[in-house]
Amino acid sequence: MTFETILFYVLALAGIVSALLVITRRNPMHAALFLIVNFVALAGIYLTLHAQFVAITQVLVYAGAIMVLVLFVIMLLNLQNEQDLFEKRSWRSYSGPILSLLLLALLLRTVAFVSGGSFDRISPESERIGTVANIGQQLFTAFVFPFEMASLLLLAAMVGAVILAKKRFP
């Protein structure tokens, strides 16, 4: 067992446990904090795959920007009746996990097909393709049109968010 292998299993366990805590905590604030733990664990897993750029972006965009927004909204709403929101049992609380387990069985059946060949070890190319230099070079040559479209999407989302959250809804 190399250090990388041990690191992967530790981070995978942390990711799964924190994900379970996200969906079981009653307090949305606790759920959001465990979601940050999950994002940081995922960033570590990206590093075991030599994806430096994705790992940094994960921490900056997800654990940074998006979760700050979520925590800000949770604090702004100041929910007090969350307790009885969770208490009421209904058919959802039983059918949801059952349907999810069926989905898991389906996904694992699909994963069983993926093995052998180049899927047994990380490609030696991966150390080169995960760097910021390579991703940036690809983004501004082969993927320049989707890149510009992403900026338009973010502009539209920004305008939409401002309009939606305005005090007087038109």
Added chain:
Amino acid sequence: MIPISHYLILSAVMFTIGCAGVLTRRNAIIIFMCIELMLNSVNLTFVAFSAYLGDSAGQIIVFFVMAVAAAEAAVGLAIVLALFRNKKSVDINDVNILKW
């Protein structure tokens, strides 16, 4: 070396947990966080295939997924805010005006 199936199994388990959260919880903000969880598990699949096949396209797609997730976060939370202002609640069972 870790075979790719371990990454894919981790991703499948995390996606399922997120899906269970969306189906069972009734707090709109928690459902929102569960959707982020599902988006992240799919990102893990993209990065794993990218690293094992030696193709950078997977990591570029993760970049675009993150851009879409950021846009979704901004608009989604604005909708939750507008909803709370009108209904004084974030329980999705209270939001049924489009229900026939």
